[in-house]
Amino acid sequence: MDTATTSSSTAAPQPVDEIRTRRMVLRPIRKDDAHDFFSLRSRPEVMYYTLSEPDTELRQTETWLAERLAQPDYWSFAIELLPSTDQGPIRASVPSHGSQDSINSDPAVVAAVAAAAAPSPPRSPTTKRPVIGILGIPRQNQIGYLLQPAFWGHGLATEALRAFMPRFFAHVAGSYEHAVAFTLPGNGASRKVLEKVGFRLVKEEGSGRDGNVEFHLERKDWEEKESPVMVMGDA
Numbered sequence: 001m002d003t004a005t006t007s008s009s010t011a012a013p014q015p016v017d018e019i020r021t022r023r024m025v026l027r028p029i030r031k032d033d034a035h036d037f038f039s040l041r042s043r044p045e046v047m048y049y050t051l052s053e054p055d056t057e058l059r060q061t062e063t064w065l066a067e068r069l070a071q072p073d074y075w076s077f078a079i080e081l082l083p084s085t086d087q088g089p090i091r092a093s094v095p096s097h098g099s100q101d102s103i104n105s106d107p108a109v110v111a112a113v114a115a116a117a118a119p120s121p122p123r124s125p126t127t128k129r130p131v132i133g134i135l136g137i138p139r140q141n142q143i144g145y146l147l148q149p150a151f152w153g154h155g156l157a158t159e160a161l162r163a164f165m166p167r168f169f170a171h172v173a174g175s176y177e178h179a180v181a182f183t184l185p186g187n188g189a190s191r192k193v194l195e196k197v198g199f200r201l202v203k204e205e206g207s208g209r210d211g212n213v214e215f216h217l218e219r220k221d222w223e224e225k226e227s228p229v230m231v232m233g234d235a
């Protein structure tokens, strides 16, 4: 499925600490993210669009995470929500198409919703921010992202992806000339996110879960469209 255009140069990936947006911090995934990611990857309404089955046991998520951590070239970031005082309020909500019972009974989501909705107490530097999603490059130049349903519809995926793209093009400098994202024809939210960030539709075939929609963002289009974005860790 990967249709990378390569040039002769193969620059080594550059290390990244974290990417800060107005409302979020994207930082490299860690082994201790397993519980938060299980909370995400066990949700049918999230995994439906990934073509993977939901994880039913924590050890499945741990195995997935270990494989990701063993691929240093393929970046994956945990999306952490900044405290509400830093970002303006986010009214975390349960989407109508989600399973309210499963969401409300999930301690990780309950904690994340509470953290987003409640006035923020003074925070120490060690306070753990709620992890609300994942964004990264699962393979080659392909970009993917998942967000907790309680946080859908607030522009967070768009904000995260927009902040990630300068890093993507820096990371693959001299290698890939475009980013690729695949989604399903019926995934209106993801399609909209990609369009808002500047991806163009290049292929659409089939329907339902058998369908495939391919979006590209060309490096030159990105460079023409976007002025440089300052992100933490930039030299």
Ligand SMILES: CC(C)(COP(=O)(O)OP(=O)(O)OC[C@H]1O[C@@H](n2cnc3c(N)ncnc32)[C@H](O)[C@@H]1OP(=O)(O)O)[C@@H](O)C(=O)NCCC(=O)NCCS
Pocket (backbone or CB within 6 Å): 045, 046, 047, 049, 050, 144, 145, 146, 147, 148, 151, 152, 153, 154, 155, 156, 157, 158, 159, 181, 182, 183, 184, 187, 188, 189, 190, 192, 193
């Ligand atoms: C895709 C996903 C990350 C979007 O997250 P999000 O934070 O809600 O996205 P945003 O709020 O930034 O943008 C969503 C946009 O889609 C729109 N939208 C939502 N549902 C839609 C639908 N069914 N049809 C068309 N547009 C839709 C929203 O109105 C919004 O557009 P707007 O800002 O112009 O109003 C989230 O829905 C998710 O995790 N889905 C499950 C996993 C997934 O599909 N991952 C992508 C695989 S390619």
